[in-house]
Amino acid sequence: MLRIALFGASGMVGQRIAREALKRGHSITAIVRASTYLTISHPRLEVAVADASVPADVAEIVQGYDVVVSALGPSASAPASTFVDLTRSLIEGVGRSGVPRLIAVGGAGSLEVKPGVQLMDTPDFPEDLQAIARAHREALAYYRPVNAFDWTVISPAANIEPGQCTGHYRTATDQLVTNAQGESNISVEDFAIAVLDELEEPHHNRQRFTVGY
Numbered sequence: 001m002l003r004i005a006l007f008g009a010s011g012m013v014g015q016r017i018a019r020e021a022l023k024r025g026h027s028i029t030a031i032v033r034a035s036t037y038l039t040i041s042h043p044r045l046e047v048a049v050a051d052a053s054v055p056a057d058v059a060e061i062v063q064g065y066d067v068v069v070s071a072l073g074p075s076a077s078a079p080a081s082t083f084v085d086l087t088r089s090l091i092e093g094v095g096r097s098g099v100p101r102l103i104a105v106g107g108a109g110s111l112e113v114k115p116g117v118q119l120m121d122t123p124d125f126p127e128d129l130q131a132i133a134r135a136h137r138e139a140l141a142y143y144r145p146v147n148a149f150d151w152t153v154i155s156p157a158a159n160i161e162p163g164q165c166t167g168h169y170r171t172a173t174d175q176l177v178t179n180a181q182g183e184s185n186i187s188v189e190d191f192a193i194a195v196l197d198e199l200e201e202p203h204h205n206r207q208r209f210t211v212g213y
Contacts, residue, residue: 002026002199005062005099007052007090008071010038012162013105016192017071018045024196031061053086058093067199068094070104073132080135087139095148103199106140106155108184109133111176111210119158119176140208150205152198156191157212163187169194169211173204177212186212 004021008014009030018028022042029046030038038047050061052072062068070090074083087104094102109120110133119125120133136155143151157177169190170177178184186194194211198204 002066003064004028004199005031005065005068006071007031007069008073008105009040011071011073013073013156013160013188013191014071015040016188017069017195020189020192020196021199024200029065052093053089055089055092055096058090059096062094062099063097065099067101067103068099069195069199070102073105073107074135075132080131080138083135084138084142087142091142091146091151095146099149101150101152101202103152103154103195104139104143105195106153106208106210107133107136108155108158108160108176108210110137110140110174111155111158111172112174113176143208147206150202152202152204152206153208154191154195154198154204155208155210157186157210158184160186160188160191163189165189165193167193169213171209171211173207173209175210177210179213184212 004026006028009018018040021028022044027044029048031048031050032038048061050057110118113119140153143153164187176184
């Protein structure tokens with residue numbers, strides 16, 4: 001059993017990660033801004049309140065855990081710099097804490113659709129997602145040089161939404177995963193499975209990878 005400190009447990013992705021981790025017998029502490037944000041309950045689930053934007057708070061709250069998982073993401077209503085600053089705070093806090101590992105949910109926009117061309121730079125990429133994609137790309141750049149602990153950023157397919165739990169997915173590093181029709185999809189449920197698979201058996205230490213069907 002792993003002791004997991006989970007940021008963003010109240011979100012669409014975070015809730016699935018928490019449920020998948022609990023199903024596998026792990027212990028979760030959901031770290032939230034307010035305890036009322038969380039609707040999941042389980043004997044192996046605890047809730048702690050902390051501000052992820054303060055490195056000292058991060059370091060204190062995660063100390064002693066086996067791994068930190070971040071399902072935090074940028075908001076369309078906030079400047080991209082807000083999420084980038086949050087990422088820097090997590091990295092600094094985890095580095096201070098002595099926790100050996102951090103897994104973070106990334107974005108699909110910076111994945112390559114062909115050599116040198118990222119998804120977010122293609123003509124059909126939605127304009128309303130540009131700020132979120134830029135925030136994830138900037139956040140990823142802060143992870144790249146980190147060597148104080150093992151880290152992994154896992155990016156979903158271009159389209160991720162609640163759906164069927166198949167237990168199957170394909171992986172790539174910085175290249176968008178697509179099917180024979182050129183579609184890039186993953187259910188949130190299967191994405192959570194991929195996160196827990198990587199957590200239990202690491203294959204992408206200090207790198208970003210992605211999953212899709």
